[in-house]
Amino acid sequence: MAFDADTGRLDVAPTPPPYGTKLRWSAPKLVAAANEKVRGANVRTLLVLAPAPVKAGPATAATDPTPTAMPAAPVQRRTPPDGYRRAIEAHRQTVRPSRVDPAIAEAVERQTAAMRELSRRAFPEPDVVADDAPASIEATRAQRQRQAAATEAAALRRAWQERAARESETHADVPQSAALRDTA
Structure with missing residues (x-):
């Protein structure tokens, strides 16, 4: 310019x-x-x-990339030849070889099973419902009430034992139940 x-x-x-x-x-x-x-x-x-x-001149008019009017009729596709269809069908039916090493897949399965077992031991489910179906609300409430009642009973037993120890003025160590040691 x-x-x-x-x-x-x-x-x-x-x-x-x-x-x-x-x-x-x-x-x-x-x-x-x-x-x-x-x-x-x-x-x-x-x-x-x-x-x-670009100014349209004789040199640029011949190379003008503007499209010409296309016919409005829909384009009809030809039917593919039989050989082409057979080749496509044969290609679809072939089984691709697996790229996964069977030894690695087996090791992954063993590791997954071991991790699930460790998870089950670390976080046990007290009442496992069959087929992992969700438990009803009533059953869950009843279970929570039983747990709360057991905790309350253990706390009352300990309080009675401590009171009895204070009244007798023995400073004996009151044994702690397993239920109280495991709860928060």
């Missing part, structure tokens, strides 16, 4: 935007090529401007 000899700036306006990106990436090579081709030009910078509109 323009060249300023005082500043050494060459202004370029590409036609399509992708060419502008390509020019920006290859600017150092273009500056070196311009200085090599035109002696005394002393191009120092390359300024890539916005894409310039």
Whole structure:
């Protein structure tokens, strides 16, 4: 588009935007090529401007990428040949070889089973419902009430034992039941 000899700036306006990106990436090579081709030009910078509109002339009218009017009728597809259909069917029926090493798959299964067993031991479920079906709300409430009653009974027994020990003024250590040691 323009060249300023005082500043050494060459202004370029590409036609399509992708060419502008390509020019920006290859600017150092273009500056070196311009200085090599035109002696005394002393191009120092390359300024890539916005894409310039193309004027329709005899040279550009022949290469104009504007699409021509397409027919409005739907495109009918041909029926594929029998050989093509047989080849596709044979391809679909072939079994792809497994890429999994059977030894690794077996080790993964063993490890998963061991982790499940450790999980079951660490977090036991007191009343496992068959087939992992959800328990009814009534059954869950009854279980919680039984647990609360057992904890309350153990706490009352301990309080009675401590009171009896205080009244007899013996400072004997009152044994703690297992239920109280395991609860928070």
